[in-house]
Amino acid sequence: MHVPELVLAAAETVLLLGESGSGKSTLLSLICGTIAAQSGSVSVAGVNIASLSPGKRDRFRAEKIGLIFQQFNLLPFARVQDNILLPLQFAPERRKRVKDPPAEAKRLCIGLGLPENVMASRAGRLSVGQQQRVAAARALIGTPALIIADEPTSSLDAATQTTFLDLLFAQSRANNTTLLMVSHDTRLSGQFDRVIHMADIAKTVREVA
Numbered sequence: 607m608h609v610p611e612l613v614l615a616a617a618e619t620v621l622l623l624g625e626s627g628s629g630k631s632t633l634l635s636l637i638c639g640t641i642a643a644q645s646g647s648v649s650v651a652g653v654n655i656a657s658l659s660p661g662k663r664d665r666f667r668a669e670k671i672g673l674i675f676q677q678f679n680l681l682p683f684a685r686v687q688d689n690i691l692l693p694l695q696f697a698p699e700r701r702k703r704v705k706d707p708p709a710e711a712k713r714l715c716i717g718l719g720l721p722e723n724v725m726a727s728r729a730g731r732l733s734v735g736q737q738q739r740v741a742a743a744r745a746l747i748g749t750p751a752l753i754i755a756d757e758p759t760s761s762l763d764a765a766t767q768t769t770f771l772d773l774l775f776a777q778s779r780a781n782n783t784t785l786l787m788v789s790h791d792t793r794l795s796g797q798f799d800r801v802i803h804m805a806d807i808a809k810t811v812r813e814v815a
Contacts, residue, residue: 612802614752619775619785621794624804630788633804634754637786638671639663651751668697672745672783674755678737680744682730686720687711689729690744700748707747714743717780718773735766739773746777753778755787764793771797 614620624630635641636648639655648655651670658666672693680689690711694701704710712725718739724732729740738758745753755774759767771794778785787798795801 614784614786616751616784617779617782619778619797619799620787621798621801622786622788622804623790623792623795623801624788625790628804630804631756634756634788637752637754638667638673640667665696668693669699670751672747672750672753674738674741674745674753674758676757676760678741678758680729680737680740683728685725686715686727686729686732686740687725689740690714690747693744694748697748697750700750703748710747711743714746714777715739717777718742719769734761735770738762738770742770742774742777746781746783749781749783751784753783753785755785757789758787759789759791759794767794768797 622630622633632641636643637650639648639650639658642656650666653666653670655663655666681692687708691707694704694707701707708725712722715724716722720736720739720743724736724740729737732740741758742755745755759770762770774785775797777783787794
């Protein structure tokens with residue numbers, strides 16, 4: 607019997623394609639440990655998430671996984687710098703890897719194509735494309751093992767999508783961070799190391815069952 611398996615390599619960029627209702631969000635929730643698998647196991651950075659208590663799962667997620675949400679989930683009245691540094695408050699290990707947090711936040715912003723003076727701006731005053739890059743910087747700071755991006759380019763035109771992904775890939779490689787991005791847009795396929803289709807995962811699960 608073939609058991610369905612999804613393995614992501616360090617610094618690999620992977621696109622997970624699927625239509626609405628195909629199970630993408632459920633898969634992300636399993637990887638993040640917000641829901642428990644009924645069978646099998648989910649390991650991130652060599653740790654079986656099911657072996658952790660709920661509190662330890664929350665701490666582990668904060669340390670090992672950077673999230674880029676579709677709606678970005680920035681604090682609109684807080685400064686860009688404060689938004690980027692927020693994960694470090696909940697992740698001591700990530701915080702230890704950042705010698706100078708403000709300088710690292712600035713480095714990430716510049717690497718993602720934002721102007722140097724953006725750090726003091728309120729996040730809610732930025733354009734959609736700028737907010738997206740701030741959200742990426744927030745996910746990348748402290749070099750988590752895995753970045754999960756849930757439809758982060760859905761509100762951008764094709765040219766802006768390409769620019770953003772190129773910058774995100776560059777920062778992920780620099781940090782040796784794996785990137786798993788979820789989308790329904792097949793046009794993005796050629797930009798990733800690997801493409802996985804939810805339909806293939808669902809088919810394998812049905813065959814095993």
